Amino acid sequence: MARRTPAAAPETTLPRAAYVLGGNRIPFARAGGPYAHASNQDMLTAALDGLVARYGLQGERIGEVAAGAVLKHSRDFNLTRESVLGSALSAETPAYDVQMACATGLETVVSLSNKIRLGQLESAIAAGVDTTSDAPIAVSDRLRRQLLDLSRARSAGQKLAALAKIRPKDLAPSAPRTSEPRTHLSMGEHQALTTAQWGITQAAQDEVALASHQRLAAAYDDGFFDDLVTPFRGLTRDANLRADSSLEKLASLKPTFGLGLDTPATMTAGNSTPLSDGASTVLLGSAEWAAAHDLVPLASVVDSEAAAVDFVHGVDGLLMAPVFAVPRLLERNGLTLDDFDLVEIHEAFASTVLTILAAWESEEFGRTRLGLDGAFGSVDRARLNVHGSSLAAGHPFAATGGRIIATVSKELHRRGPGTRALVSICAAGGLGLTAILEAA
Amino acid sequence: MSSDTYLNLVNSGFTGKLAKQLGLPQPTPLRRFTPGQPLLEGPVLVLGGPSADELAHLLSADWDLDVHRHATPETRYSTVVLGLTDLTHPSSLGAPVLELSGVLKKLARGGRVVTVSRAARTEDAPAVAAARQGVDGFLRSIAKELRGGATANGLVLAETVPVTAPSVVGALRFFLSTRSAFVDGQLLAVDSSAGSLPSSWDRPLEGRVAVVTGAARGIGESIADTLARDGATVVAVDVPAAGEQLVAVANRVRGTALQLDVTAPDAGTRILEHTVTRHGRIDIVVHNAGITRDKLLANMAPDKWDSVLAVNIASQLAINEALLASDDFSDAPRIVSLASTSGIAGNRGQSNYAASKGGVIGMVRATAPLLEAVGGTANAVAPGFIETEMTARIPAVTRQVARRLNSLQQGGQPVDVAETVAFLASPAAGGIAGRVLRVCGQNLVGQ
Numbered sequence: 006m007a008r009r010t011p012a013a014a015p016e017t018t019l020p021r022a023a024y025v026l027g028g029n030r031i032p033f034a035r036a037g038g039p040y041a042h043a044s045n046q047d048m049l050t051a052a053l054d055g056l057v058a059r060y061g062l063q064g065e066r067i068g069e070v071a072a073g074a075v076l077k078h079s080r081d082f083n084l085t086r087e088s089v090l091g092s093a094l095s096a097e098t099p100a101y102d103v104q105m106a107c108a109t110g111l112e113t114v115v116s117l118s119n120k121i122r123l124g125q126l127e128s129a130i131a132a133g134v135d136t137t138s139d140a141p142i143a144v145s146d147r148l149r150r151q152l153l154d155l156s157r158a159r160s161a162g163q164k165l166a167a168l169a170k171i172r173p174k175d176l177a178p179s180a181p182r183t184s185e186p187r188t189h190l191s192m193g194e195h196q197a198l199t200t201a202q203w204g205i206t207q208a209a210q211d212e213v214a215l216a217s218h219q220r221l222a223a224a225y226d227d228g229f230f231d232d233l234v235t236p237f238r239g240l241t242r243d244a245n246l247r248a249d250s251s252l253e254k255l256a257s258l259k260p261t262f263g264l265g266l267d268t269p270a271t272m273t274a275g276n277s278t279p280l281s282d283g284a285s286t287v288l289l290g291s292a293e294w295a296a297a298h299d300l301v302p303l304a305s306v307v308d309s310e311a312a313a314v315d316f317v318h319g320v321d322g323l324l325m326a327p328v329f330a331v332p333r334l335l336e337r338n339g340l341t342l343d344d345f346d347l348v349e350i351h352e353a354f355a356s357t358v359l360t361i362l363a364a365w366e367s368e369e370f371g372r373t374r375l376g377l378d379g380a381f382g383s384v385d386r387a388r389l390n391v392h393g394s395s396l397a398a399g400h401p402f403a404a405t406g407g408r409i410i411a412t413v414s415k416e417l418h419r420r421g422p423g424t425r426a427l428v429s430i431c432a433a434g435g436l437g438l439t440a441i442l443e444a445a
Numbered sequence: 446m447s448s449d450t451y452l453n454l455v456n457s458g459f460t461g462k463l464a465k466q467l468g469l470p471q472p473t474p475l476r477r478f479t480p481g482q483p484l485l486e487g488p489v490l491v492l493g494g495p496s497a498d499e500l501a502h503l504l505s506a507d508w509d510l511d512v513h514r515h516a517t518p519e520t521r522y523s524t525v526v527l528g529l530t531d532l533t534h535p536s537s538l539g540a541p542v543l544e545l546s547g548v549l550k551k552l553a554r555g556g557r558v559v560t561v562s563r564a565a566r567t568e569d570a571p572a573v574a575a576a577r578q579g580v581d582g583f584l585r586s587i588a589k590e591l592r593g594g595a596t597a598n599g600l601v602l603a604e605t606v607p608v609t610a611p612s613v614v615g616a617l618r619f620f621l622s623t624r625s626a627f628v629d630g631q632l633l634a635v636d637s638s639a640g641s642l643p644s645s646w647d648r649p650l651e652g653r654v655a656v657v658t659g660a661a662r663g664i665g666e667s668i669a670d671t672l673a674r675d676g677a678t679v680v681a682v683d684v685p686a687a688g689e690q691l692v693a694v695a696n697r698v699r700g701t702a703l704q705l706d707v708t709a710p711d712a713g714t715r716i717l718e719h720t721v722t723r724h725g726r727i728d729i730v731v732h733n734a735g736i737t738r739d740k741l742l743a744n745m746a747p748d749k750w751d752s753v754l755a756v757n758i759a760s761q762l763a764i765n766e767a768l769l770a771s772d773d774f775s776d777a778p779r780i781v782s783l784a785s786t787s788g789i790a791g792n793r794g795q796s797n798y799a800a801s802k803g804g805v806i807g808m809v810r811a812t813a814p815l816l817e818a819v820g821g822t823a824n825a826v827a828p829g830f831i832e833t834e835m836t837a838r839i840p841a842v843t844r845q846v847a848r849r850l851n852s853l854q855q856g857g858q859p860v861d862v863a864e865t866v867a868f869l870a871s872p873a874a875g876g877i878a879g880r881v882l883r884v885c886g887q888n889l890v891g892q
Contacts, residue, residue: 051689051692054692054693054696055688055689055692055702057692057696058681058691058692058695058696058701058702059695059701059702059703060701060723061695061699061700061701061723063696063699064699093696228685228705228706228709230685231685231704231705232703232704234685234688235688235689235691235692235702235704236685236686236687236688236689237689238689241685241686241688299722299723299724299725300723301722
């Protein structure tokens, strides 16, 4: 066999820049709404097809597609690859699944852009999807064991014996939960503890929620989402969006979390994200691939940092990991909060945003927990979640990262070279994932 | 799309015989175009004076058709072409027309009669003008006489346009082919020798980039499919709310989807930016997006009037302004706009719609001269009764009657409109400017 000549050395020095070239998502629905009978695969395929249509990628072999879902049925072990096969992309496009709770979507962006930066990929699609309507329901652990015993039984007698062990109470299905396995507290109850710890008021939370609805509605009205969102199953805008929301209406809602605490309960359905269904995608590529496909780079993915907090034993709240990730990320890049034109902090709850900001503004927290001389810094609210965030759009767990990255990348491109964005997403398990993007 | 049950019944077995005995309308299913289809099946008869020689040469030498210069008895002709550009007096019309008379009864199903004549002008000698205008009345009458899905259409050449001009050749081929299945009784003017013949008649839009508004469904969807089939790269535009269907269209034609409200103030610049950035050029814009808000004028709410005018005509004017100002829209560009027979003949309850569609006709007439310097054209297509989701909502009896009110006694298909748009968008149609071509099966209303 002839020896293969080694490939010519790439002209670009590595690592090179990885760019966000665009995105597409379907409108996010509330659980049990228009997507009640749509599966994760249906929604992810639709979001991919919309991306393909927007950027003319029919039959294109993309380097890799990575996506994931937080609530995923075991039969969807190859969810992303199956969705690619059902899409208008080339069937020769490789794909893999990722799961990192609510940080799944951002993690696909980070890992794929790193592969592009290393020269392993020229193009990629980062994505995420979740359905709380079509969530997998498992049988109870006892029933599962007995059914497995039954399948292993050989004689009729053994089969009857295995069947006889099943009790009526075993038949109750085990619905998926969003509560923490180690504390058995729901995410809302965890955040209620953090909210109380930092003394965040309901009024402050409602203001965050109202701004989210108003800004998202304005962006839709301006046509900002015309090239970011493709309707699905009759839904043309995020179902949770309340353009006519007001502080009075929000204040009238009864608290839903933290009712058992000594402090006043402040977290309502209005300042917490609802259970949602949806999917999002982000198109990534090298400068060369973008040029070859007549695509305009919107923003580059500069760096990323993950963090985790010991919410089980320690003093930090479940969703406070970004508080630690961002200072490390900015230190490494020689930046401060003031260097960012846009800051995206995922609104799992309005108080998540407020507790993160409070921790960064605290002199004591800065000194004792972040090892700084004083407070880490503050974020100008005019730069925070400028087109609304999860409180208004809804939060299909793994789809949120893609929504934020595509939205902020378009806004960075609009603002022009030199502008910079910080993205922060908190996640179950005390996880947090953060990233820096720069306008291309 | 609604199906025409009546047409199916009269073309099958017992119900067919019954309909014949009762003297009911006998519509014939029309043959539509597929790539690779032979242009004509059966011999062509070319009648008329010296200009007919040039036409006969084109048909036999260039298109390899079996051309007869005189009627052979008992021959079933697929097509009869009448070269009438040399008429000097109405009396000279008799010879070719009476020769046509002898073969009409044996004309093939789906046959074609095409006249090629000159436009009557005020400066013509009265006898010349009479002869030329006589062709108009003659053509419209035989179109009404023909049966079996056959059509008659005419080309009306400006004085300086030779019969070998690209647009005469292109339009003649369009009228002969199944692409024009539902175009009947129409006289299409050829204004100049501009335009160029395609290297492939099956893919005349190869290398061209086309924008189609309202492309998510119905006629717009069919236009996107047809332009892509003819070789164009298609940018499919529709309102964001129609995005899901738009994705299906864009992915099918391997183009791009652009979600955009055509009434947005920056619609023109966004179309230009997307199309030029993504596809390197912009050659064809098809203004198909349109709405109806039918009301008698006596009951017309202001928003119903305003929205129809805004979508159907004001948006086109604004987009055209951006196109005309752009250096990118300068390589023999084509604007094709959807008018309507309502805009020509009027329609009760459609004063807003008819005003907008009449407006389209005025707009293309005034826009065409602005594009002449760059070899461009603007034209309109006026559909009659077309089987779409929109006409499927018309009450059943009204719908049945509406379908039969044309010479072909049936509704057209979206693809019939699309084929005509594709022809006017083609390089060969460069000499047709500011005109309206009806796709209506020779509807009884209007001209």
